[in-house]
Amino acid sequence: MDRLEIQDSVSLCPPGPHAVLLAVPLHSAFTKAQRVALEEHMSLLPQSLWSHSIVLFTYGDRLGERSIEQHIEAEGEDLRWLVERCGNRYHVFNNQKRDVSQVTQLLEKIDEMMSGNTGGHCEVDGDVCEKRSARKRKMEERVQTLTRELTALNTLPEGERHSLSDVRLVLAGGKQYDRNRAGNLLLYHYVFTDTAYKEFKTQPKLTECVRQQRRVADRTVSVVMCPDWSTTPPSQKTKDVLLHGVTLCSPGPHAVLVMVPVKSSFCEADRRSVEEHMELLGDTVWRHALVLFMWGFWLGGRRVEEYIESEGEPLRWILEKCGYRYHVLHGLNWDISEVTPLMEKTEDMVTRNGGHFKRDESSRVTAAARLSTGLNTGGVMQVAGQTTPSLPEEQSLPNTEPDSDLVESEVSSATAAKPSPSAGFTNEVAVQVAESDQVQKLTAQMKERERELQNSITAMEESKREQQKLTQDQSDHADMLAAQMKEMKSELEKITQSQRQMEAEQKRASATQQHLTPMVTAGAEDRLMSARKEFIQRISEPTLNGLLDELLDKKVISGEELDTAMTEKLTQNKARHVIDMVRKKGNKASSFMIDMINKLDHNLSDVLQLKPPCTD
Structure with a gap:
C-alpha cells in the first residue's frame, strides 16, 4: 500500500x-x-x-x-x-x-x-472524496505524460540497435532473496540459491560476488550477483568486492541492474545507499545503469509508472540518474517474454553508449579515494584467488566472451554509419578534460605520498639501529626464558593427559549417542503423523515460512517444491502440503523437520509433543 x-x-x-x-x-x-x-x-x-x-x-x-x-x-x-x-x-x-x-x-x-469521543466518529474533511478524485485525475495525467516521455527517451530509431551475442549483467541492490530470484528468472534456471551463495562465501577474500552463465533468448547471458548493500557508508572491503564483481564479467558489464522491489517503499535511506555504492564505480556508471523493478505482481492492476509517481522524489532521483531506463519482472512467472525485452533495452543502451562499461573509468576514482584516506600502500591492489566460479557440470557452457578489442570494433562499425550528436561529443570532451585534471591531482598526491614513505623509511632505519643495541640485553633473559619453558613443558604434559581423558569420555558419549540416534529417528515419520492435525491448525505463517527456509537450505526440499508450497494462499493448506511432502521423504527428513519445529517455536513443539526424549 x-x-x-x-x-x-x-x-x-x-x-x-x-x-x-x-x-x-x-x-x-x-x-x-x-x-x-x-x-x-x-x-x-x-x-x-x-x-x-x-x-x-x-x-x-x-x-x-x-x-x-x-x-x-x-x-x-x-x-x-x-x-x-x-x-x-x-x-x-x-x-x-x-x-x-x-x-x-x-x-x-x-x-x-x-x-x-463525544459520541461521534473521526472527523474527515468533507471534501476529501472530491480531493481524492482530483488527486487521482492529476496523477493519471502525470503518469500519462511520464509514460510518453520515458517511451520517447528509451526508443531508438528502427535499425540502429546493435545486437549482442553475449550479454554481461551486474545485479545489485535489494535483498539477497530478491536478487536470487531475479538472477534465476534472467537465466531461466535455478542457479542462484541460498545454499550456493553460502558455498561461495567460503571462497578466499574479495570473492563474494557470484557469477553464473547460461544460454537464454539466443544469447549467452552472464549475471554477476553482488552482496547486500547496507544503508551505512560503504567500507574499503565493499569497494574492493564491487570492483571485483566488475572484473568477473570482463572486459566489462553491458548493464548494471539496480534492484528495486516494488513490494516495499523506496525511501531516502535506500536512495542514499544506491548513490554511495554506485559512486564507487565512478560517475560514468550511471550511463550503463538500468532500474530493475522486482515483484511486479504486487502492482496488481496498476502500471509501474503509477508506482514511480506515488513513491516520490527518492525513486524519481534514481530513475533520472539511470536515464529513465527501467524494466519490470513479475517475480512468480517463468516467462522468457519478460527477459527478451530486457535484453533489447540493454542492447539499446550499449548502442547509445558506444560500448560496455569500462573498468578503467572507475579505477582512477578508486585510486584517488584510497590516496585521500591513506589506505594505498604504494602498490597495486592484489586480489587473492580471483577465479570465476564455475557452473555445475550440466549447466556449463563454452566460453563465448569476445575479445574486448573485437567488441569495441563491432560497436564502432555499427555506429559509424550514423554520426554522434554534437551534444554527445561535447559531453565526451568534458569527460576527458575532467579526467586530465584528475590525473594531475593524482600525480601531486602520489609525490606527496612518496615523500611520506621516504620519511617512514628513515624512521625505520633509526629504529633498526636502536633494536641492535637492545639485542645484547635480550640475550641476558635467555636463561630465564629457558627455565620458564621447562615449567611450561611440565604443565603441557599435564594438559595432554587431561585431554586424553576427555577424548575417552567423548568416545563413550559418542557411542551412547549413536545408540540413541536410531531410536529418535526411526519413529520420526510416525511422530509427524500423530501431530499432523494439530500442526496444520496451530502453526503460524512466520514459523511456517522459517521452516520452509530451513528445509530448502538443507536441501530437504527443492526450489520447485518450495514454489509449489508457496502457491497455497491459506496457512493451513500450506502447512498440510508441507507436512505431507516431508513425511513422504522418510524418517530422516521427518526427523529434521521435527528438530526445526523445536528450534523455531518452543510453544508449538510442546503442544505437538515433539520435544526430544531425555537421554539422562
Whole structure:
C-alpha cells in the first residue's frame, strides 16, 4: 500500500470511521521496527485518529495461562507505547474459537470509546472524496505524460540497435532473496540459491560476488550477483568486492541492474545507499545503469509508472540518474517474454553508449579515494584467488566472451554509419578534460605520498639501529626464558593427559549417542503423523515460512517444491502440503523437520509433543 492509498483509506467509509483497529498478532514479538513503521503510516492520517484507535490482539490462544496484561508488560517498551498511544484500549481475539461474544465485546468497547469521543466518529474533511478524485485525475495525467516521455527517451530509431551475442549483467541492490530470484528468472534456471551463495562465501577474500552463465533468448547471458548493500557508508572491503564483481564479467558489464522491489517503499535511506555504492564505480556508471523493478505482481492492476509517481522524489532521483531506463519482472512467472525485452533495452543502451562499461573509468576514482584516506600502500591492489566460479557440470557452457578489442570494433562499425550528436561529443570532451585534471591531482598526491614513505623509511632505519643495541640485553633473559619453558613443558604434559581423558569420555558419549540416534529417528515419520492435525491448525505463517527456509537450505526440499508450497494462499493448506511432502521423504527428513519445529517455536513443539526424549 503506497502513501496515497493510506491517506485515502479513511475516505472509504464516509463521513469518517468510528474506530481504527490496529491488529497485533500474539504469536510473534512487537518489535522496534514495527513501531517505527506504524508511526510512519499513522503520520499520513489525521492525528485525531489515535483517539479512535483500539489495539486488536489476535491469536489469543497463544497466551496460554498468561493474561493479556502480563503479556503487554513482558513484551517491553514498544508494545506498551502502542497501548498507551491508543488510550489503553485493547481487545483480544482467540483465533481457535468461533464465538460471536468476542465480536460483541469488541463492539461494546467501540461504543464506550465513541461515548468518550463525544459520541461521534473521526472527523474527515468533507471534501476529501472530491480531493481524492482530483488527486487521482492529476496523477493519471502525470503518469500519462511520464509514460510518453520515458517511451520517447528509451526508443531508438528502427535499425540502429546493435545486437549482442553475449550479454554481461551486474545485479545489485535489494535483498539477497530478491536478487536470487531475479538472477534465476534472467537465466531461466535455478542457479542462484541460498545454499550456493553460502558455498561461495567460503571462497578466499574479495570473492563474494557470484557469477553464473547460461544460454537464454539466443544469447549467452552472464549475471554477476553482488552482496547486500547496507544503508551505512560503504567500507574499503565493499569497494574492493564491487570492483571485483566488475572484473568477473570482463572486459566489462553491458548493464548494471539496480534492484528495486516494488513490494516495499523506496525511501531516502535506500536512495542514499544506491548513490554511495554506485559512486564507487565512478560517475560514468550511471550511463550503463538500468532500474530493475522486482515483484511486479504486487502492482496488481496498476502500471509501474503509477508506482514511480506515488513513491516520490527518492525513486524519481534514481530513475533520472539511470536515464529513465527501467524494466519490470513479475517475480512468480517463468516467462522468457519478460527477459527478451530486457535484453533489447540493454542492447539499446550499449548502442547509445558506444560500448560496455569500462573498468578503467572507475579505477582512477578508486585510486584517488584510497590516496585521500591513506589506505594505498604504494602498490597495486592484489586480489587473492580471483577465479570465476564455475557452473555445475550440466549447466556449463563454452566460453563465448569476445575479445574486448573485437567488441569495441563491432560497436564502432555499427555506429559509424550514423554520426554522434554534437551534444554527445561535447559531453565526451568534458569527460576527458575532467579526467586530465584528475590525473594531475593524482600525480601531486602520489609525490606527496612518496615523500611520506621516504620519511617512514628513515624512521625505520633509526629504529633498526636502536633494536641492535637492545639485542645484547635480550640475550641476558635467555636463561630465564629457558627455565620458564621447562615449567611450561611440565604443565603441557599435564594438559595432554587431561585431554586424553576427555577424548575417552567423548568416545563413550559418542557411542551412547549413536545408540540413541536410531531410536529418535526411526519413529520420526510416525511422530509427524500423530501431530499432523494439530500442526496444520496451530502453526503460524512466520514459523511456517522459517521452516520452509530451513528445509530448502538443507536441501530437504527443492526450489520447485518450495514454489509449489508457496502457491497455497491459506496457512493451513500450506502447512498440510508441507507436512505431507516431508513425511513422504522418510524418517530422516521427518526427523529434521521435527528438530526445526523445536528450534523455531518452543510453544508449538510442546503442544505437538515433539520435544526430544531425555537421554539422562
